[in-house]
Amino acid sequence: MKPLKFIIALFSASLIFSACTHLNSTETSSTEVGGEIDQVAPPEEVVSPEEVVRDEVVAYELTAVNFEYSTDDLTAAPGQEMQVRLIVEEGMHDFVIDELEVQTDVMNAGEETTVTVMIPEDAEPGTEYPFYCSVGNHREMGMEGTLTVTAAADRN
Numbered sequence: 810m811k812p813l814k815f816i817i818a819l820f821s822a823s824l825i826f827s828a829c830t831h832l833n834s835t836e837t838s839s840t841e842v843g844g845e846i847d848q849v850a851p852p853e854e855v856v857s858p859e860e861v862v863r864d865e866v867v868a869y870e871l872t873a874v875n876f877e878y879s880t881d882d883l884t885a886a887p888g889q890e891m892q893v894r895l896i897v898e899e900g901m902h903d904f905v906i907d908e909l910e911v912q913t914d915v916m917n918a919g920e921e922t923t924v925t926v927m928i929p930e931d932a933e934p935g936t937e938y939p940f941y942c943s944v945g946n947h948r949e950m951g952m953e954g955t956l957t958v959t960a961a962a963d964r965n
């Protein structure tokens with residue numbers, strides 16, 4: 810009989826609970842309404858894809874080994890802020906874009922650094938900025954790539 814009593818107790822407890830909930834929701838105070846709205850609101854605050862493209866920071870992870878970056882092709886729009894996270898997994902490497910005066914410190918294996926690159930507002934779409942590793946002959950060994958300026962709309 811004990812388990813049954815327990816179930817009945819649980820059942821009536823849940824009845825009481827739902828009754829209370831019901832009461833609360835009919836007699837809701839304005840603060841509680843505000844709380845409910847807050848929980849629903851965040852998705853509406855997410856910016857539209859167009860805004861992300863034009864105004865948001867574009868972030869890249871660039872992994873470096875001997876003698877290669879994980880990508881040789883970066884893109885960003887005019888006026889956009891680009892963050893490059895250089896993660897060195899092997900050897901010693903840096904990340905340089907001469908035209909944009911970007912030069913990280915040389916990182917050892919296991920180290921990483923993040924550098925901010927500002928794409929000029931007046932950069933023409935199609936402009937190419939070479940990036941490379943300035944350590945030893947790494948560039949000649951293949952540690953180079955191209956940052957290409959895209960039209961903002963192309964990134965959608």
Ligand SMILES: [Cu+2]
Nearest residue numbers: 902942944947
């Ligand atoms: Cu290197």
